[in-house]
Amino acid sequence: MKAKHQRLTLALLAVAAVIGAALLALSALKDQAAFFYAPGDVKKGDMPLGRAVRLGGMVEAGSIAKLPDGISIRFVVTDGIAKVPVAFKGIVPDLFREKSGVVAEGSFNPDGSFTATNLLAKHDEKYMPPEIAGKMHETKSLEQ
Secondary structure, eight states: OOHHHHHHHHHHHHHHHHHHHHHHHHHHHHHHOOEEEOHHHHHHOOOOBTSOEEEEEEEOTTOOEEOTTSSEEEEEEEOSSOEEEEEEESOOOTTOOTTSEEEEEEEEOTTSOEEEEEEEEOOOTTOOOHHHHHHHHHHHHHHO
């Protein structure tokens, strides 16, 4: 075989290997992808049941209810258009509170409610960790 044909064969094999690796990666990620829905999307219907998705919105004021077992909560997520009841069992993030943003990972139930397996509390751009906020107050008092 000539050197020119060897190079061409190696180049074709390399391209085939890269395409094969990309297809394997995409097929593996397809099962891990979680789609994002807002409560307004739920109102329209057509929610995937039993599939991992994310539900995002604001925690409605007065909707957080802690259950007697001590680790389960129920609350309502809203986007101003619709409301979705959410049930979660686990440790709640420190930033989770009423009238704050939340992204709940989990799945929809046939009745339109949502069962969360993980909660991600969102904060605004003004958020500052308590440790830093305390040090800033100390610095301001030292400057005066």
